[in-house]
Each structure stands twice: as structure tokens, then as C-alpha cells.
Amino acid sequence: MSLLEVINLRVYYPITSGLLSKRIGEVKAVDGVCFKIMDGESLGLVGESGCGKTTIAKAIVKLEKPTGGRVIYRGRDINSLSKNEEREYRKEVQMIFQDPHASLDPRMTVGDAVEEPLIIHGVRDPEERRRRVEELFDAVGLEREHMRRYPHEFSGGQKQRIGIARALAVKPRLIIADEPVSALDISVQAQVLNLFMKLQKSFNLSYLFIAHNLSVIRNTCDRVVVMYLGKVMEMTDTEEIFRNPLHPYTRMLLEAIPIPDPQRRKKRTFPPAIPRRVIKGCRFWAQCSEASDRCRTEEPEMIEVGAGHYVACFKV
Amino acid sequence: MNRLVKYYWKRTMRSRLAAFGLVYIIILVIVAIFGPFFTGDPNAVNFAEKNLPPVGFSIEHSVYDIKSGEFTTVVVKGSLKHPLGTDDKGRDLLAMLVSGARVSLYVGILATGLALIIGSVIGVTSAYFGGVVDNALMRFTDIMMTFPFFLLLVLIVFIFGPSLNLIIVVIGLTGWTGTARMVRSEALSLRTREFIQALIVLGSSNKRIIFRHLIPNVLSIIIVTATISIPGVILAEAALSFIGLGDPSVASWGRILNAGQDSLDTTWWVAVEPGILLFLTVLAFNFLGDGLRDAFDPTK
Numbered sequence: 001m002s003l004l005e006v007i008n009l010r011v012y013y014p015i016t017s018g019l020l021s022k023r024i025g026e027v028k029a030v031d032g033v034c035f036k037i038m039d040g041e042s043l044g045l046v047g048e049s050g051c052g053k054t055t056i057a058k059a060i061v062k063l064e065k066p067t068g069g070r071v072i073y074r075g076r077d078i079n080s081l082s083k084n085e086e087r088e089y090r091k092e093v094q095m096i097f098q099d100p101h102a103s104l105d106p107r108m109t110v111g112d113a114v115e116e117p118l119i120i121h122g123v124r125d126p127e128e129r130r131r132r133v134e135e136l137f138d139a140v141g142l143e144r145e146h147m148r149r150y151p152h153e154f155s156g157g158q159k160q161r162i163g164i165a166r167a168l169a170v171k172p173r174l175i176i177a178d179e180p181v182s183a184l185d186i187s188v189q190a191q192v193l194n195l196f197m198k199l200q201k202s203f204n205l206s207y208l209f210i211a212h213n214l215s216v217i218r219n220t221c222d223r224v225v226v227m228y229l230g231k232v233m234e235m236t237d238t239e240e241i242f243r244n245p246l247h248p249y250t251r252m253l254l255e256a257i258p259i260p261d262p263q264r265r266k267k268r269t270f271p272p273a274i275p276r277r278v279i280k281g282c283r284f285w286a287q288c289s290e291a292s293d294r295c296r297t298e299e300p301e302m303i304e305v306g307a308g309h310y311v312a313c314f315k316v
Numbered sequence: 317m318n319r320l321v322k323y324y325w326k327r328t329m330r331s332r333l334a335a336f337g338l339v340y341i342i343i344l345v346i347v348a349i350f351g352p353f354f355t356g357d358p359n360a361v362n363f364a365e366k367n368l369p370p371v372g373f374s375i376e377h378s379v380y381d382i383k384s385g386e387f388t389t390v391v392v393k394g395s396l397k398h399p400l401g402t403d404d405k406g407r408d409l410l411a412m413l414v415s416g417a418r419v420s421l422y423v424g425i426l427a428t429g430l431a432l433i434i435g436s437v438i439g440v441t442s443a444y445f446g447g448v449v450d451n452a453l454m455r456f457t458d459i460m461m462t463f464p465f466f467l468l469l470v471l472i473v474f475i476f477g478p479s480l481n482l483i484i485v486v487i488g489l490t491g492w493t494g495t496a497r498m499v500r501s502e503a504l505s506l507r508t509r510e511f512i513q514a515l516i517v518l519g520s521s522n523k524r525i526i527f528r529h530l531i532p533n534v535l536s537i538i539i540v541t542a543t544i545s546i547p548g549v550i551l552a553e554a555a556l557s558f559i560g561l562g563d564p565s566v567a568s569w570g571r572i573l574n575a576g577q578d579s580l581d582t583t584w585w586v587a588v589e590p591g592i593l594l595f596l597t598v599l600a601f602n603f604l605g606d607g608l609r610d611a612f613d614p615t616k
Contacts, residue, residue, distance in 0.1 A: 086519075090518060090519030094518070095513075095514065097513070097514065102510040102511065103509075103511050103514050104511050107533055108529075108532075116515075116518070120518055121518075121519065166514065170518065
């Protein structure tokens with residue numbers, strides 16, 4: 001059963017100008033995106049900066065209102081929930097942010113920060129709250145003694161663990177992780193990723209795991225969605241994407257993964273992207289080595305090329 | 317004590333001027349609260365001891381002698397009985413200044429407090445809700461800002477008669493605009509921070525976000541604004557009293573200053589003493605404000 005379904009999601013930002021904020025155009029941050037997250041699955045969402053990944057995350061947690069399309073959570077459209085259903089939704093879907101430092105209130109001890117969701121969701125007994133906070137600190141690998149410290153006394157990795165503990169406090173089923181490790185040191189990244197995987201088992205979680213780097217996705221996700229400028233380019237199993245990448249953009253992303261070997265230097269120069277408003281047809285053609293005349297005039301539809309392997313490209 | 321408070325305390329005390337300001341203000345507050353119990357009645361008139369100079373000073377008076385019909389010069393010395401001298405009605409200046417400190421601090425703190433509460437609530441609300449709410453509140457602030465507040469004060473005092481509490485309310489109700497602006501700009505940048513978004517995702521109420529997270533985070537600005545606006549208010553009250561629109565039933569520093577200005581060439585101390593006190597008080601609050609601002613600024 002699918003836990004969350006995103007159907008033809010569109011989020012446009014108006015471009016305004018002048019004194020009266022006249023609308024002179026719009027940025028199509030997310031332009032018709034569809035995907036599903038199954039119960040217990042972790043889905044990776046990859047693409048370069050500005051391709052709309054974070055906007056999708058924000059639309060799912062209702063920080064951003066979609067221009068069109070729907071987000072369905074367990075059969076209900078999240079933008080037409082009753083007050084009680086909304087409360088329930090706020091408990092079941094949580095977000096972990098990119099910048100661990102900015103995601104904690106600098107004037108609140110981390111123990112209080114993790115306790116706060118419990119207060120918001122009506123756990124009245126202070127003893128029980130305390131016990132739950134201690135359990136959460138254990139679960140994310142933090143020392144209980146650190147509960148009374150302030151965020152600035154922690155490292156980036158520790159702060160991200162605190163953010164994770166806070167998200168877990170409400171016992172969510174789905175966690176939207178918006179580039180949770182990209183602000184961390186490489187050595188810490190692996191630890192935090194391992195924590196994510198450990199928690200998925202023990203808390204029975206589903207993930208939407210956003211990254212701009214396919215190597216982060218490789219060990220954590222079951223399936224991958226590759227996005228480019230607001231649209232899905234390719235969607236398939238993680239294994240399949242590394243073994244048989246079909247879209248030229250996916251191949252480009254794979255080539256961009258650094259290889260820790262100074263002898264093996266690759267040619268990694270790509271032509272610059274052209275602003276999307278200028279482009280007709282496939283949004284990738286200007287950077288694509290295989291673009292034909294058809295790509296310049298017509299936008300490719302998403303087609304299923306194998307079992308669960310979808311690609312939007314004329315070349316496959 | 318809260319560890320954050322301790323940290324900022326240490327940073328503030330790094331500045332000697334701020335430490336001086338704080339010590340001065342603490343002494344002033346103690347004097348204002350307990351002083352009047354030890355000094356005499358500030359309103360006790362005694363013409364036999366009028367125009368006495370402060371201790372250590374002397375002044376020459378021309379006295380008309382009725383018997384000889386001539387003017388003779390008498391040297392009057394200040395005495396310890398009235399260490400700061402007396403005014404033209406023989407009232408003890410020390411007693412007047414001490415009770416004046418009470419008035420000045422009362423006005424300064426209450427009016428500033430009122431202005432800060434209004435200003436921060438309007439500023440934070442405006443920033444947090446944005447859009448129409450923001451526009452409406454900020455245009456209202458603009459209108460309030462263009463109001464010539466001193467003129468309004470003069471007008472109201474003229475209509476309703478001078479009363480200290482009325483002056484406080486008027487200053488409070490008109491003086492919040494700067495705070496609202498500053499708090500709003502800070503809260504605007506806070507609102508986009510991820511911890512506020514995390515709270516929304518957690519389903520927190522707006523009330524909780526505003527009072528538990530936004531206000532504590534703009535508190536540094538509020539405190540700094542308070543220390544900087546208190547002297548402004550004290551000066552406003554003094555100015556009002558100076559031009560004769562103060563509350564006549566209380567001996568504020570401004571009123572003493574006003575009374576002394578006519579005889580600056582002879583009984584200079586009546587005007588100079590409250591003037592020095594006003595000057596030092598304003599300076600002390602400003603030093604403390606500067607120190608606090610630097611302490612709250614992580615880049616310093």
C-alpha cells in the first residue's frame with residue numbers, strides 16, 4: 001500500500017515587479033511531479049540545486065501551498081484535512097532539515113527542544129515526557145547528560161542527531177529528510193546515514209530522502225527519483241539506476257560522483273544550463289550530448305521501459 | 317542562574333563603561349526607592365534658609381539693611397544641614413533631587429515598558445503572519461511615526477491638565493514605533509529559520525511560536541532598545557516640566573531645572589545639580605545599552 005502519493009504536483013512562484021507587485025511571470029519550481037512512497041520504503045530524491053527538491057518537501061509538510069496537483073497521504077488529500085486530521089498528519093509526517101544549526105532554537109536547551117513536540121501533542125505528565133526524551137537521546141546516540149546544554153555547544157553531526165530526535169518524538173511514520181547530511185563533514189555523514197538506517201528498522205519508518213549526490217542515496221534508499229528543473233527525469237530501483245542508468249542526466253549525475261583515486265581523473269565539464277524560460281521541448285537538451293531536433297521542440301513523456309523503471313527521454 | 321544569562325552577563329561586563337552604567341543605575345534605583353525615607357520633606361518651605369549654596373561653596377548676597385538704609389554684602393556658606401543647598405523657597409535640594417529620581421525612573425521605566433510591550437507584540441505579529449497583517453500593522457506604524465509626539469503630548473497636557481500618569485500613558489502609546497520596526501526586522505529573519513519551520517511541521521500553535529520562540533530570540537533587541545529609550549523618556553518628561561507642562565505636584569528633575577533656570581547667575585546650583593544628574597543618568601543608560609548590544613552581537 002502506498003503511504004504517500006504525489007500526483008502531478010506543481011508549485012509556481014510569482015515573479016513580481018513594481019510598486020503594486022504586478023505579476024510579470026512565474027518560476028515553475030515544481031512542474032508536474034508524480035511519485036509514490038510505499039509503507040516502510042525509503043525513496044531517494046536527487047537532482048542539482050534549484051531543481052525543486054526542497055519545494056516538494058515543503059509542499060508535503062504543508063510549508064508551501066501547491067499551485068496545482070495533489071498530495072495524498074493514506075488516501076486523504078493533505079490540503080483538505082479537518083482540524084483533527086491535520087493534527088494527526090502533523091504527528092505522522094516529520095521533516096529533518098538541511099542546516100542542523102538553524103533547525104534548533106539557539107535559546108532553548110536541546111532537552112527542551114526534544115521535549116517540545118511532546119508538549120505540543122499533549123503529553124501532560126512531565127515524568128513521562130522526561131523518560132521519553134531520555135529514550136530518544138539514547139536512540140539517536142546522544143548522552144543524556146547533554147540534555148541541559150544549548151545548541152551552540154554541539155557539533156554539526158550532534159545537532160543533526162538532536163533534530164532527528166525531535167522529529168522522532170511524535171512517533172512519525174514518514175520522515176522527509178531534506179539533504180540531512182550535506183552540511184556535515186564526510187566522516188560524520190556516514191555515521192548519520194547509518195543512524196537513519198538503524199532508526200528505519202527500530203521505528204518502522206518510511207523516508208523521503210533528498211540529496212544532490214547519488215552516492216548518499218546508494219546505501220540508504222530502495223528507489224530513486226531523479227529530478228531536473230522541476231520535472232522527474234528517471235525513476236527506478238536504486239540498484240537499477242547504478243547498473244543501468246538510461247537518462248543522459250542520470251548518467252551525468254553518476255559521473256559527477258567523486259572517485260577517491262588521484263590517478264583516475266575524469267573529464268567533468270558540462271555545458272552550463274540555460275534559463276528554463278528560454279527553452280522549448282525537453283528541459284535538458286542544452287546540456288545533453290545526445291539531443292536531437294525533436295528534443296528541442298517536443299517535451300518527452302514519462303514512459304515505463306522496464307518493471308518499475310520510468311524514463312522521460314526520446315532516446316530510450 | 318541560567319547559563320545563557322551568565323554568559324551574556326560576562327560579555328556585558330567586559331565593557332567598563334557598561335559596568336559603570338550598571339553600577340550607577342543600581343545606585344540610582346536604590347536611592348530612588350529608599351532615599352526619600354532618609355531625606356527630609358522635599359516640599360518643606362523655610363524662607364530663613366533660602367538660597368543656601370551646596371556645602372563647600374559660598375556666595376555673596378546683597379542685603380538691604382533697614383536701619384542704616386544701605387546695602388551690605390553678606391557671605392553665605394553652604395552647610396552640612398543642606399549638603400546640596402536650598403532653592404529660593406528654602407527647600408532642601410538633596411531631598412528634592414532624591415524624590416525627583418523616583419519620578420524620573422518611574423516615568424522612564426513605566427513608559428518604556430508600555431512602549432516595548434506594544435512595540436514587540438506588533439513587530440513580532442507583523443513579521444510572523446506577513447502579508448495583509450504585516451502591511452496593515454506597518455502602515456499603522458508609519459502613521460504613528462509621522463505623528464509629532466511632543467506636540468501631541470503638549471496638546472493632551474494642555475487639555476487634560478498635567479498628570480504624571482497621563483504623561484506616561486501618552487509616551488507609552490506613541491513611543492513604540494521604533495521598537496516595532498526593529499523587532500519586526502529581526503523576527504522576519506527568524507521566521508524563515510528552520511527551527512520555526514520545524515515547529516510548524518510539528519503542529520505548534522502560533523501562540524507558542526510567537527511567545528516561546530520568537531520573543532525570546534528578539535529579547536536581546538528589546539533589552540537594548542529599553543536601555544536606550546529610558547533616558548529619552550526621562551528627558552522628555554524633564555523637557556515637558558522644563559517648559560512648565562509637567563505635573564506640578566511632583567518634584568521631578570525637569571521641574572527643579574525649570575525653577576533654577578531664572579537665577580542661573582546667582583543660585584546656579586538649583587539648575588546645575590538636576591542637570592548633572594540628568595546628564596549622568598542618560599549617559600549611564602546609554603553606556604549600558606551599548607554594552608548589552610555588543611554582548612548580544614556574536615560577531616564582536
